[in-house]
Amino acid sequence: MKLEKASKEALQPHIDQLVTLKKKLDEIIVAESKKEFDRTKLETVLRRRFFYAPAFDIYGGVSGLYDYGPPGCALQANILQLWRSHFILEEQMLEVDTTILTPYDVLHTSGHVDRFTDLMVKDKGNGNLYRADHLLENWLSAQIKDVKTDAKLKEEYSYVMTQVDNYDAKELGDILRKYNVKAPESGNDISEPEPFNLMFKTQIGPAEHDSKGRGFMRPETAQGQFTNFKKLYEYNNERMPFASAQIGKSFRNEISPRAGLLRVREFTMAEIEHYVHPNKKDHPRFREVENVIMSFLPASEQEKGVSSTIDMTIGEAVRSGMVNNETLGYFLARISLFLIKIGIKKERLRFRQHMSNEMAHYASDCWDAEIQSSYGWIECVGCADRSAYDLSNHTKRTGERLVAREKLDTPIQKNVIKPQFNKKEIGVKFKKDAKVIVDEIENMNECELKELKKSLETNQRAKVAGFEVSSDMVSIVETVETCYVDEYIPSVIEPSFGIGRIMYSLLEHSYYVRENDENRCVLSFPPVVAPVKCLVVPLSGHPSFPPFIYELCQLLRSKDISFQKDDSSSSVGKRYARNDEIGIPFGITVDFQTVKDKTVTLRERDSMSQVRIHMDQVANIVASLANATLSWNKVTETFPAFVEQEIDN
Incomplete structure (x- = not known):
């Protein structure tokens, strides 16, 4: 209508209708979000259908694996x-x-050895360990949900909840003490938060005491x-x-x-x-x-x-x-x-x-x-x-210049700070360590060179790589150079x-229960990520069906379509239902009509609607649906609807 330059008066009813529809959509979203999500039921389905399970379960499992x-x-x-x-x-x-496997030096240079930590507290009674920020978040969440909690306190707890990620060890400890947070299982007092490095240590090579073999996963x-x-x-x-x-x-x-x-x-x-x-x-x-x-x-x-x-x-x-x-x-x-x-x-x-x-x-x-x-x-x-x-630190530690260079269209004058060495003096004084000192200074960035310059000018000496150098051994000079190439360390x-986190979130977002049938659970994955794209079922165990099932499977294989065949004795509806649980988006059924004219029914998981398609076309249709190059709406517009088999539940 805008392209047709419709008047404001003509547009207004349509705008009002859109606003009303948006309000209704927002209300639906809010209502859905307030529904209690049955995580236990979902996790039962996921484990029963073996999406995942605790590792080494028969030995009691290992937490976090x-x-x-x-x-x-x-x-x-x-x-x-x-x-x-x-x-x-x-x-x-x-x-x-x-x-x-990563050597110690790499992760020390990156900062992980010193700073890759979470804050931990200990149950003073039984020694159980907890991540401090999660312990506080869980306690705050429980207080906010508790109907007995005063409204003003709820407001305070909600504010603290938004700040948890911003607290250092001391601040987190102060908050835990202020609210008298206890260990959740035992009710015992907890220790002060302390950092715990999250990396798994390992030894690379057989020599246990060889420092070069220290490493991490x-x-x-x-x-x-x-x-x-x-x-x-x-x-x-x-x-x-x-x-x-x-x-x-x-x-x-x-x-x-x-x-x-x-x-x-x-x-x-x-x-x-x-x-x-x-x-x-x-x-x-x-x-x-x-x-x-x-x-x-x-x-x-x-x-x-x-x-x-x-x-x-x-x-x-x-x-x-x-x-x-x-x-x-x-x-x-x-x-x-x-x-x-x-x-x-x-x-x-x-x-x-x-x-x-x-x-x-x-x-x-x-x-x-x-x-x-x-x-x-x-x-x-x-x-x-x-x-x-990262590139700066690895450059400094190894001496390997991890830089990029770009030719300048127009040369530029650039202030450059660089070291000048009296290598004879350095060699006499430090002998075999002279190269270590020179390399350390040559790999300094501009700020570090300025700090070295200041120290040499003020004290006539400075510490470099654990050695003391004097101003007659090295000087830092600032000059102006004409640059034809821009050399830099990339950001x-x-x-x-x-x-794993994305996958679990997707499992929750995809899960629902069929209306009026709480036992029919569905995972409504988009076809492009669904684990299996297509279910193939015969209507019954009639001896005329297997040749058509075999041919269908061959057609699907030729298109690289993942499929599952279910020729059990259960009804078609029950077979559809148990395969909806693993999120199969499409189902092909061979029935007595197939024997007559080689047409099959193609079913879509979420709407449960079906169409009738010739066997020669169905594999291409499913491939296009699975690759998201064809929509189910387009399929229903193109092929005749079929409604009978879903009745058999």
Whole structure:
């Protein structure tokens, strides 16, 4: 109507109708969110159908370790396949597969040895351990839900809940003492919070006391990508910007893993490292996503104790400065589109900005994609602008210059600070250690060289790599040079996906119970990620059906369609119902009409509607439905409806 330049009066009734429909939709969403979610029932289905189960269950299991069964493996594989398509192929990323075992020096340089910790408290009576922030959150949540809690106190607890991620060890300890929080199982007093390093230690090689063999099971896949930056840069013909990506296992020795797949000790990650000029963080494809509307919870709102989100386009978020730069904004939008594509409900997805205390000191901005489940809002994807922190540290530690170079169209005059050495004096004084000192100084950044210059000028000596050097051995000079090449250490934008958390959230978002039949549970996965795409069933055990079943299976195999055959003696309706539990989106039934004219019925899981299609067409139709290149609505418009077999329940 706008294109036809309709008058305001003509448009108004339609606008009013849209507003009314939106209000009704909002009411439905609110009503649905208030329904009590039966997590126990879902988890019973998931374990019974072996989506996943505790590892080593027959030995009593190990907390935080899970095995995936056939449907769980297939669901994860399909999510990862779509992730590869959505990110690696679409963005022409460079995929790598680096080792899980990581030397001590690498993770010491990255800061993980010193800072990769959670705060832990101990039950003073029985020694049980708890993650301190989770203990406080659970206590606050229980008090807020308690009808006996005073309204003013509820308001205070709600504010504290928004600040938990911002507390350091002392502040968290003060809050736990203030509310007299006890150990949940025993009611005993708890200890003061103390840091616990989450990395699994290991020994690389047979010599137990060889310091070079110290290592860890990697806590993330990122460091293997950073240490290969130079090779990746050369492989990419030294063009910037570019991204590397990796899918693989990571390990974190969680203090008290008690939330199923959401908090585990071994898990699959999918991480991207996008390398970009530190002063050129615009993105050439940002215009493609700038109108994507997202729900944001900025740090400024959290610090006021506000937990309600702000809906705006990513373009507005970047232009307002709320999101630091276009490249970060581009990936936030792409993350949102991916999560919605695999079946995460948009109204239960938000992007929360890190507050000052939880932001890494080197990061310019960091957002978490949080998905709401029965456990609350759970971080499933982190997206951070890590600046040049990692590449700078690895450069300094190893002496390998992890830099990018770009030829300048016009030469520029640049202030340069660099060391000058009296190598004869250094050699006489330090002998074999002279190279260590020179390398250390040559790998210093501008700020470190300025600090060294100040110390040498003030005290005529300074400490370098544990040695004391004097001003007659080294001097730091500032000059102006003509530069024809811009050499820099790239900044890194890092989207990091916890696949297990995303998968569990998807399971909750997909789960529902058929209306008027609480025993019929359904997992309504989008066909593109469903573990099995198609169910093949004969109407009965009649001897005329097997040849057609065999032919159908061959047709589906030829199209690489995953399918499951169910020729048990149960009724068709019961067979449909038990396969709805594992989320199979489509079902093909061979019946007596098939024997006559080679047509079959094709059923859609959620609507339970059916159409009649010739066998020669059905595999192509299912393939198109499974790849999301054809909609079920289009199928029902094209083929005749069929209504009889669903009656047999």
